[in-house]
Amino acid sequence: MRxxxxxxxxxxxxxxxxxRRLPEALRTPxxxxxxxxxxxxxxxxxxxxxxxxxxxxLQRQALxxxxxxxxxxxxxxxxxxxxxxxxxxxxxREIRRSGAALACGLADIAxxxxxxxxLTSIARVDGGLEIxxxxxxxxxxxxxxxDLMHSSRAVAPDLIxxxxxxxxxxxxxVNFAVRVGERR
Amino acid sequence: xxxxxxxxxxxxxxxxxMLAASIFFGVGVGxxxxxxxxxIASYKTQAxxxxxxANQDETEIAHASELRSAARRVxxxxxxxxxxSSAGAVTAATLRLLNGEAHAxxxxxxxxxxxxxxxxxxxxxxxxxxxxxxxxxxRNLLAFISDLPRHDVLMEINDVSLAGTGDRSPKPVLAAxxxxxxxxxxxxxxxxxxxxxxx
Numbered sequence: 242m243r244x245x246x247x248x249x250x251x252x253x254x255x256x257x258x259x260x261r262r263l264p265e266a267l268r269t270p271x272x273x274x275x276x277x278x279x280x281x282x283x284x285x286x287x288x289x290x291x292x293x294x295x296x297x298x299l300q301r302q303a304l305x306x307x308x309x310x311x312x313x314x315x316x317x318x319x320x321x322x323x324x325x326x327x328x329x330x331x332x333x334r335e336i337r338r339s340g341a342a343l344a345c346g347l348a349d350i351a352x353x354x355x356x357x358x359x360l361t362s363i364a365r366v367d368g369g370l371e372i373x374x375x376x377x378x379x380x381x382x383x384x385x386x387x388d389l390m391h392s393s394r395a396v397a398p399d400l401i402x403x404x405x406x407x408x409x410x411x412x413x414x415v416n417f418a419v420r421v422g423e424r425r
Numbered sequence: 426x427x428x429x430x431x432x433x434x435x436x437x438x439x440x441x442x443m444l445a446a447s448i449f450f451g452v453g454v455g456x457x458x459x460x461x462x463x464x465i466a467s468y469k470t471q472a473x474x475x476x477x478x479a480n481q482d483e484t485e486i487a488h489a490s491e492l493r494s495a496a497r498r499v500x501x502x503x504x505x506x507x508x509x510s511s512a513g514a515v516t517a518a519t520l521r522l523l524n525g526e527a528h529a530x531x532x533x534x535x536x537x538x539x540x541x542x543x544x545x546x547x548x549x550x551x552x553x554x555x556x557x558x559x560x561x562x563x564r565n566l567l568a569f570i571s572d573l574p575r576h577d578v579l580m581e582i583n584d585v586s587l588a589g590t591g592d593r594s595p596k597p598v599l600a601a602x603x604x605x606x607x608x609x610x611x612x613x614x615x616x617x618x619x620x621x622x623x624x
Contacts, residue, residue, distance in 0.1 A: 264434055270441035277445045281453040288461040295468035302475035309482035316489050323492060326499040329549045329610075333506035336581040336608065337574050343582050344571035351563065362588035
């Protein structure tokens with residue numbers, strides 16, 4: 242490499258690179274071309290960063306959804322178990338109350354029988370109860386049927402039969418059978 | 426633009442300008458920006474949808490603790506209500522119960538007849554139908570019937586028939602035929618038991 246310190250401080254190698262060597266008309270378009278290449282390269286790099294961020298966010302959300310779906314499936318299983326438990330619990334409570342409910346029904350029917358009549362049997366028949374008893378005359382029987390109509394458990398009392406008792410010396414005792422529907 | 430110089434140079438300038446323009450618009454916009462921005466927008470839309478779905482799921486999951494405490498309460502209640510669970514223990518407890526209740530309420534348990542077929546009780550309860558023949562005064566019978574299902578045997582009273590015994594006293598003894606079902610709590614299915622363990 243040769244330097245001419247008197248004429249020019251720049252070495253020949255740098256001299257060769259000077260734009261002066263390029264034709265004047267090409268300088269601007271070449272600068273524009275270089276700028277375009279640099280800008281597009283930078284643009285591409287930025288876009289790649291943004292793309293990678295979007296992709297990783299998508300993967301993160303997909304993983305989060307997958308985890309939540311697994312937990313949700315377990316939760317649904319637990320909910321189904323709880324529903325079964327609640328149903329069993331309701332059934333157990335119904336069983337525990339069954340005696341009291343039935344006894345209340347019988348007591349209610351008995352409480353709606355006037356003093357002039359008494360019951361001899363209560364039996365379940367299709368769709369209700371058949372109540373057998375005795376009454377002091379037909380008035381007492383009528384009063385019994387009327388009282389049963391006000392019972393909270395028995396509905397629509399229906400007289401099945403009524404007949405005077407043969408063994409009764411006074412001839413006033415009437416054997417009767419009444420059918421009632423059950424109110425639940 | 427006015428280009429001077431020889432024709433070869435001016436066409437070279439044009440080519441460089443066109444190259445610069447095509448790199449910027451063709452490569453920059455057409456190849457780099459447009460498809461990438463479309464892909465990014467699509468990723469963002471999908472991510473937003475997944476985010477919303479996950480949020481919805483997590484809101485539901487947040488109530489899991491309430492569900493857990495409710496399940497615990499109901500399980501305790503079922504345990505309390507279900508009483509004996511083994512068949513032998515149920516039979517022994519039933520006989521002990523009937524004897525105790527008969528003494529307590531002054532009634533006479535004359536017969537206990539288990540039906541051969543199990544009662545219709547799908548699911549967690551296994552039932553056996555029983556017919557009891559009991560004698561006693563009306564109020565005693567009612568108290569007996571009312572109290573039977575409240576003890577350590579899971580007994581459901583389904584039906585009662587009362588009939589006279591020919592007793593002509595003011596408080597006559599009645600014959601009651603009680604149709605009952607004695608249940609045994611078997612627990613719930615294995616797969617749900619597993620879930621219960623997870624609770």
